[in-house]
Amino acid sequence: MNWYGLYTLFSKEVWRFLKVATQTILAPVITVLLYLLIFVSVLEGHVEVYQGISYSTFLVPGLIMMSIIQNAFANSSSSFFQSKMTGSLVFLLLPPLSSLEFYLAYTGASVLRGLLVGIGVWIAALFFVSLPIYNFWILLSFSILGSALLGSLGLIASIYAERWDHVSAFQNFLILPLTFLSGVFYKLESLPEFWEAASYYNPFFYMIDGFRYGFLGVSEINISLSLLIVSGFLVIVSAICLWILHIGYKIRY
Amino acid sequence: MPPAIKISQLHKHYKTLHALRGVDFEVPTGCFFGLLGPNGAGKSTLINIMAGLVHATHGNVRIMGYDVRQQWRQARQSLGIVPQELVIDPFFSVRQLLRLQSGYFGLGAENNPWIEQLLDSLNLSEKADTNLQRLSGGMKRRVLIAQALVHKPPVIVLDEPTAGVDVELRQALWAFTKHLHKNGHTIVLTTHYLEEAENLCEQFAILNQGELVALDSKSAILARYPYRFLRLTLTNPNVNLPTTLQANVQSIQNGELVLRFHRKNDQIASILDKLRIAKIHFSDLRTEEPSLEDVFLNLTTAKKA
The missing domain is CATH 3.40.50.300 (P-loop containing nucleotide triphosphate hydrolases)
Known part of the structure; x- marks a missing residue:
């Protein structure tokens, strides 16, 4: 293993998003606060998802997880795609960095950005709702697994993409619908039967549901099952990502 | 090593x-x-x-x-x-x-x-x-x-x-x-x-x-290039080159005539004879070795033909 090379690439990726932290950390936090403001002011008092839990308390964990995974995806996909477009990717292809080192550096930076945005949203939300932590380790596990999953998905998308609109298509037609249909804003039980059944095939649902358990101590699905399913998806997506890096798909010809 | x-x-x-x-x-x-x-x-x-x-x-x-x-x-x-x-x-x-x-x-x-x-x-x-x-x-x-x-x-x-x-x-x-x-x-x-x-x-x-x-x-x-060059500074730039020399002309401009001749098959003496017969006078002459460019063009264009 070229550990120092891996560490350097990881630091570079972190450095890159921290240099534009207004756009990469602050902006997503503000966006989520707007969601919070709108949904809570409209629905608070009208909707009670779990007995004894206010709608805002139900909503905030979902919003935190949503921002974690969206930003994890945005980080690896935009960084990698940008270096592909400017051509500076060649400077990462010439050094002795393996597919695994590449994957770990990009995914690691995505996880870190996801966590920072998540913490930002959580702190900001504390001004509006009281949200005690039920199980810290569950929160940490789901946020790391989820952001790693989306980080590697972002890497796959940007390796595949040839134009910016390919990246945004990935984001708009896959990530966004899967997030909105994952139970961030509602409980699956409240959906019509077909959509409820369909939602159980959405991996994002298990991330949101499991993460929410870390705050509320209640979930729709058994927490171990969610953990297993999310880990399973991470393994599958990472394997695909490592494979296309290994064969040099659209990178080395 | x-x-x-x-x-x-x-x-x-x-x-x-x-x-x-x-x-x-x-x-x-x-x-x-x-x-x-x-x-x-x-x-x-x-x-x-x-x-x-x-x-x-x-x-x-x-x-x-x-x-x-x-x-x-x-x-x-x-x-x-x-x-x-x-x-x-x-x-x-x-x-x-x-x-x-x-x-x-x-x-x-x-x-x-x-x-x-x-x-x-x-x-x-x-x-x-x-x-x-x-x-x-x-x-x-x-x-x-x-x-x-x-x-x-x-x-x-x-x-x-x-x-x-x-x-x-x-x-x-x-x-x-x-x-x-x-x-x-x-x-x-x-x-x-x-x-x-x-x-x-x-x-x-x-x-x-x-x-x-x-x-x-x-x-x-x-040395692979079989030709050398003869560069002549002409006294009268407006000359009519005899047909016997046409094949040897590499370039002619600003009163400088460059003739290409084969290392083995051509002899400088015979080229000079032809020039004398055609009444082409020159004030200076020197031979030149081919440059890499000549060799390069020879090797890379010959292939296409």
């Missing part, structure tokens, strides 16, 4: 293009080597295969004895490539970029003195903390060279380093390259400035349409 670069039976097929057709040669360690060929000859494909940016369809390349596919870490550690295009990462300053690049090769703070030395010898010290976006084209070119050398590779490939570079920088780059060569680095150079290649390189490989058409030392490659 293994050769710096060993290329064995290299083939590369793109979808419809057979870019390399069984290329096979070695670059000795410590050599200043010219890799020449017209556009589309396969030079870039060959360099990219050395760098691991392109995978060969068949055959292999070894850098300092390391197979670029099997022992890719050692092979990449041994190779520094200055790419043809001016590509930059807009996020960092020159010094930051070089430290990152050095880190990718597994080198930490212990390599910083070498980075400073590189900045100094490439006249980049003043711009070391400037963002790359704000550098001129020439400065970016220097940064690319520094980036390629950051891990002290024994083998350095310069792909068209002087394309679009002004005279001053070009000379500085050649001086720097000569210095590297003197310090024991193997240099592989591709360039379209054949005069420069002729002055710098000790050995050449000439590629044409994916095949190696020549591989030799400078003197041997120049």
